[in-house]
Every structure is written in C-alpha cells, then in structure tokens.
Amino acid sequence: MKALIAFLSIFMMFVLAIPVNADGKTELKQYFNKAADKVKATENADEKREILNESFNNMSKILDKVLSSELISESDYAGIEQYKAALQEKQNELTGSNGYQRVPDAQLNNFANYVVQDMEQADSTITISVIALILIILLVVLLL
Amino acid sequence: MRNSYNRLVRSVLCQRIFLSVGCAVLVIFLISCSAGIPVQQEFQKVGNDTIAVKFSIVFIIHGDGDYLYHDTSGNKYYADEEALAGAKRVAEENPLAEVFIFHQKPTSHFLFFFPLRDGEFYYYRNGRLIANELYWRDQELSNLDNEVKFYKTFCADSQPERVNMFLYFGHEIPEFGGAGYDASYPDRTFTIHNLASGMKGFTSDSSKFDLLVLSTCYGGTPYTIGMLGSYARTIIASPGNLHLSYFDLRSLESLELSLQDGDVPAFANRFAQQSFDRLIWDIQTAVSVAVYDVDSVQEYLHSVYPAYENTLNTLREKKKSFPATNEHCDCADIPEYTLPTMNRGVDVFYRPAIFGRLKNKQNHSGWECWKN
Numbered sequence: 001m002k003a004l005i006a007f008l009s010i011f012m013m014f015v016l017a018i019p020v021n022a023d024g025k026t027e028l029k030q031y032f033n034k035a036a037d038k039v040k041a042t043e044n045a046d047e048k049r050e051i052l053n054e055s056f057n058n059m060s061k062i063l064d065k066v067l068s069s070e071l072i073s074e075s076d077y078a079g080i081e082q083y084k085a086a087l088q089e090k091q092n093e094l095t096g097s098n099g100y101q102r103v104p105d106a107q108l109n110n111f112a113n114y115v116v117q118d119m120e121q122a123d124s125t126i127t128i129s130v131i132a133l134i135l136i137i138l139l140v141v142l143l144l
Numbered sequence: 145m146r147n148s149y150n151r152l153v154r155s156v157l158c159q160r161i162f163l164s165v166g167c168a169v170l171v172i173f174l175i176s177c178s179a180g181i182p183v184q185q186e187f188q189k190v191g192n193d194t195i196a197v198k199f200s201i202v203f204i205i206h207g208d209g210d211y212l213y214h215d216t217s218g219n220k221y222y223a224d225e226e227a228l229a230g231a232k233r234v235a236e237e238n239p240l241a242e243v244f245i246f247h248q249k250p251t252s253h254f255l256f257f258f259p260l261r262d263g264e265f266y267y268y269r270n271g272r273l274i275a276n277e278l279y280w281r282d283q284e285l286s287n288l289d290n291e292v293k294f295y296k297t298f299c300a301d302s303q304p305e306r307v308n309m310f311l312y313f314g315h316e317i318p319e320f321g322g323a324g325y326d327a328s329y330p331d332r333t334f335t336i337h338n339l340a341s342g343m344k345g346f347t348s349d350s351s352k353f354d355l356l357v358l359s360t361c362y363g364g365t366p367y368t369i370g371m372l373g374s375y376a377r378t379i380i381a382s383p384g385n386l387h388l389s390y391f392d393l394r395s396l397e398s399l400e401l402s403l404q405d406g407d408v409p410a411f412a413n414r415f416a417q418q419s420f421d422r423l424i425w426d427i428q429t430a431v432s433v434a435v436y437d438v439d440s441v442q443e444y445l446h447s448v449y450p451a452y453e454n455t456l457n458t459l460r461e462k463k464k465s466f467p468a469t470n471e472h473c474d475c476a477d478i479p480e481y482t483l484p485t486m487n488r489g490v491d492v493f494y495r496p497a498i499f500g501r502l503k504n505k506q507n508h509s510g511w512e513c514w515k516n
C-alpha cells in the first residue's frame with residue numbers, strides 16, 4: 001500500500017511539473033478550428049453557412065454572458081468587446097451585411113480558414129485576465 | 145510468531161522501497177535542474193579543433209505565452225516549438241557557423257513549490273551541438289542579461305568577414321507598457337527598449353549585427369526600426385500581423401552557398417521573398433514582409449520621430465485612464481507620415497487579406513503606425 005502511495009506521489013510530482021499550457025485562449029482557438037473542420041467536412045454551401053453562423057452566434061452569447069459578469073475588470077471588458085467586434089465583422093461578411101459583399105459559396109472553406117487565422121492573431125493582441133478566460137472556458141464547455 | 149515476522153519483513157521492505165523512491169525522486173529533481181551536456185568540459189574538448197566560424201547566429205525564441213496555432217488541415221502547432229526545430233535545423237546544416245539558441249519557456253514547478261528553470265540554451269558550432277543547458281531567465285527587469293552571459297562565454301573569436309545575425313521570435317513586442325508579455329511573469333514588463341538593451345549587450349564592442357530578423361507582429365514601425373536599427377545594418381520585419389508560422393528559416397540552411405558572396409542585403413531580400421511566398425500559400429489574412437536598409441531609412445525616421453513620439457505619449461496617457469486596446473494602420477494612411485523619403489531603403493512584399501475590410505488595399509508602405 002505504501003509503495004503504491006509512493007508511486008502515485010511520484011506520478012503526481014511529474015504531472016505537476018508539466019507546464020500548464022492549456023488555458024482559455026487555447027480553448028477559444030480550438031473552438032473556431034472545430035467549426036472550420038465541420039465546414040470543410042460538408043459539401044453543402046448552406047450547411048457551411050449555418051455552421052459558421054451558429055459558431056459566431058454561440059460565441060457572441062458566451063462573450064455577452066462573460067461581459068455581464070461582475071467578476072471581470074475594466075480592461076477585460078475592453079478586450080472582450082474588441083474580440084466580439086472582430087467576430088461581428090466576420091459574421092457581417094458571411095451574411096453580406098453592413099457594407100460587406102457576401103462571401104461566395106466557393107470561398108466558404110477559405111473563409112473558415114480566415115476566421116481561424118484572424119481570431120488566432122486577434123487573440124494574441126488582446127489582454128483578457130485569467131478569471132475572464134476561466135468564465136469563457138466554463139461557458140464553452142457547459143453551454144455548447 | 146510467523147505473522148509478526150512477516151509484518152516485520154513487510155515493514156522493512158516498505159521502508160526501503162519508500163527510501164529508494166525518495167532518493168530516486170531527489171536524483172531526478174537534481175538532474176532536471178542540471179545541464180543536458182556538461183558545458184565547460186565539452187566546450188574545452190572541441191574548442192581547439194573547430195573549423196573557422198564564418199557565420200554567427202543568435203536565436204531568441206519566446207515561448208512563455210499563448211503560441212498555439214492551427215494549419216488549414218486543422219492540425220495544431222506551438223509556434224515556439226516549431227521555431228526551435230527550425231533553428232536546430234539551421235544549426236545542424238551550417239558547418240561554418242556557430243549558433244546560439246535561447247528558448248524562453250513558461251515557468252513550471254516541481255511539487256508546487258520548487259520552480260524549475262524557465263530557459264533552455266543550445267550552442268552549436270560547425271553543425272555539432274556543443275552545449276545544452278537549462279537556465280534561469282531574468283526574474284525581474286528583462287534585458288536578456290542571462291542570455292548575453294552565455295553568448296559571451298561561448299562566442300568564437302571575431303573575424304572581420306564574419307556575418308552576424310540575430311533572430312527574435314515571439315508576439316508583438318510592445319512599444320510602451322509591456323506588462324503581461326510573459327505569461328509566467330504577468331507583472332514584469334518587456335518592451336522594445338528591453339530588446340534593444342539586450343541587443344546592445346550582444347554587440348558590446350560597438351559593432352552591429354549584419355542582419356536582424358524580427359519574427360513578430362507589427363515589427364515594422366518607425367519607432368521599433370529606429371530603436372533596433374542602432375544594433376543592426378539590415379532588418380527584416382513584418383509591418384502588420386505575422387502569422388504564428390513565422391518567417392521561413394530554410395533560406396538560412398547552407399549559408400556557405402546562399403551567402404557565398406557575403407552580400408547580406410541581397411540575401412535579406414531572398415529570405416523575405418521566400419518567407420512571403422510560403423506565407424501566402426495558405427494564409428488568408430494579410431501578409432507583409434519588409435526589408436529595411438537601416439542607413440537609408442534614417443532620414444525618414446528622423447522626419448517622423450516627433451509625430452510618432454507624440455502619438456506614443458498620447459497612447460500612454462490614454463492607457464492609464466482607460467485600458468482600451470489601440471489599433472494600428474499603414475503610416476501611408478496618415479498625412480504627416482506620407483513623405484517623399486517614405487519608400488527609401490524599404491523593400492516591401494505585401495498581399496492584402498483575402499477577406500475583411502482591407503481586402504482591396506493593394507499596397508503597403510512598409511511602415512506601420514498607430515491610429516490616432
């Protein structure tokens with residue numbers, strides 16, 4: 001029994017020594033990547049649009065919930081608002097609203113890649129605190 | 145009687161197992177804190193029988209942050225790990241080079257309390273790995289002091305015709321503020337001033353690097369080029385967003401062939417062209433790579449410096465009162481930056497984003513500014 005405890009203790013030591021890379025930003029990036037994978041997996045343009053639209057709507061809802069939380073700071077608020085605005089621009093382009101030309105059917109796979117790449121870049125320039133990111137992760141996991 | 149004997153044996157056995165395991169853990173812990181290769185012994189062993197070093201290359205790879213990205217097939221990569229692999233290939237493929245690689249990693253802990261070293265250093269000479277050591281990065285003010293110490297310890301004797309290069313990989317380096325650049329040290333600041341101070345340490349004999357490659361977003365601003373131009377003759381940087389797959393390092397492999405004529409500016413243009421070609425292959429966002437001839441851009445930098453400094457002061461004040469994030473734009477979109485000298489000394493490789501508001505923007509000046 002003691003040997004087992006010792007073995008488990010050692011195992012835990014190694015686990016704890018691993019740097020914690022999995023954070024909220026990773027969760028955000030994987031969210032859009034999963035949506036892009038689904039877009040590319042279907043041939044039907046309407047389905048592709050539906051998948052993208054739904055992913056934008058769900059993420060906007062999550063960000064709204066985080067914004068309404070009292071736990072987030074003023075700087076989190078600004079960062080999340082900026083992220084949300086970038087998301088809205090992409091949704092406008094997908095649907096062809098607010099001065100955008102609608103993304104052609106043949107370009108939807110490339111547009112899905114564009115969303116992943118642009119959100120990965122936007123993500124590195126905005127500052128969102130750990131608390132806000134934890135809220136986002138919880139909502140991504142629980143609500144979707 | 146037999147039961148008590150068995151219990152005694154079991155108890156002694158358990159104690160021994162526990163002690164052995166404890167010792168093993170201690171040994172592993174100590175090993176984890178030590179160098180991969182005993183540095184000095186190995187260095188002295190090869191020190192006398194090496195071929196002349198014609199190229200000296202320093203890689204700083206920042207990995208203490210969010211560096212995850214996906215390719216168009218959905219595979220995930222960590223930018224710092226990819227850059228490290230590329231740097232090692234460059235080191236192994238150049239028999240006439242010495243290569244310093246500093247990988248700045250996130251802090252991790254052993255048993256919650258014992259911090260593990262957060263930097264890893266590699267030194268290659270003539271294509272061989274000579275030293276590999278874990279080290280502590282600067283714990284407070286970050287001027288790359290610890291990296292400079294390694295450089296000074298290992299650097300081969302300088303030769304007049306040796307080509308010196310410095311490459312930095314990471315997120316956009318802030319021009320002011322700078323808190324939160326390292327995920328492990330959220331209160332510590334790192335700005336372009338700190339990188340410039342670090343480069344000064346690497347070039348202490350007042351010489352300059354022949355080539356600086358700034359593999360970050362928004363490296364091509366008048367302020368950043370002006371600041372780092374004190375320590376480099378030619379700079380390759382992206383004035384806009386740079387995808388985390390970074391610049392293509394394949395041009396640096398086999399330098400004895402690709403830089404045979406010693407013409408660094410021409411090589412820089414080939415490097416930029418190859419990086420641009422690879423990036424536009426599968427990146428849908430805007431791609432911009434610029435080559436700056438530091439001497440030739442000085443007149444433009446002096447002309448726009450007061451305006452840029454003024455904008456930075458305004459942004460510093462704004463950030464104090466309201467923590468909004470600020471946006472960049474092409475300097476050519478701001479009249480006071482649009483001067484006849486703007487294009488002198490800059491070669492720009494640019495393709496707009498395939499989607500988005502700026503998809504019809506066909507040119508970029510090579511200079512990025514802050515939106516007022």
